[in-house]
Amino acid sequence: MTGEGLLQPSPVTCRVASLCSLTLKGGDAMLSLNIYCDESTHLPNDGRPYMVLGAIVCPVSRSREVAVRLREIRVKHQIRPDFEIKWTKVSPAKIEFYL
Numbered sequence: 001m002t003g004e005g006l007l008q009p010s011p012v013t014c015r016v017a018s019l020c021s022l023t024l025k026g027g028d029a030m031l032s033l034n035i036y037c038d039e040s041t042h043l044p045n046d047g048r049p050y051m052v053l054g055a056i057v058c059p060v061s062r063s064r065e066v067a068v069r070l071r072e073i074r075v076k077h078q079i080r081p082d083f084e085i086k087w088t089k090v091s092p093a094k095i096e097f098y099l
Contacts (some may be wrong), residue, residue, distance in 0.1 A: 021060070032060040073097070 014020040020035045037055035041048050058066055074081065077097040083089075090098050 034058050034060055034063055 013022075018036060018038055020037070022033045022035060024031045024033070035055055035057050037053060040052035040054075041050070043049075043051050071081075073079075074083075074097075077094070079085075079094070079097055087098075
């Protein structure tokens with residue numbers, strides 16, 4: 001469905017498996033978004049009958065600000081830069097980091 005004032009999506013481009021970009025355009029308006037996504041399991045390999053997909057959308061114009069803030073949070077909680085942030089690593093020692 002198209003209509004006046006609605007933003008129309010461009011083709012989605014993916015730079016890596018977990019980061020895709022999308023630009024929405026409508027008239028003089030344009031919004032570029034980064035979409036960060038991940039899956040919970042690989043169905044054929046993990047032997048589980050389910051899969052969960054999750055994604056976070058961030059305007060490209062705020063990506064650097066979000067990255068800086070995430071680094072600040074890591075420093076505050078003494079989390080190494082190479083530590084993978086994921087729910088299976090939540091522990092009592094790191095609970096405040098994830099909240």
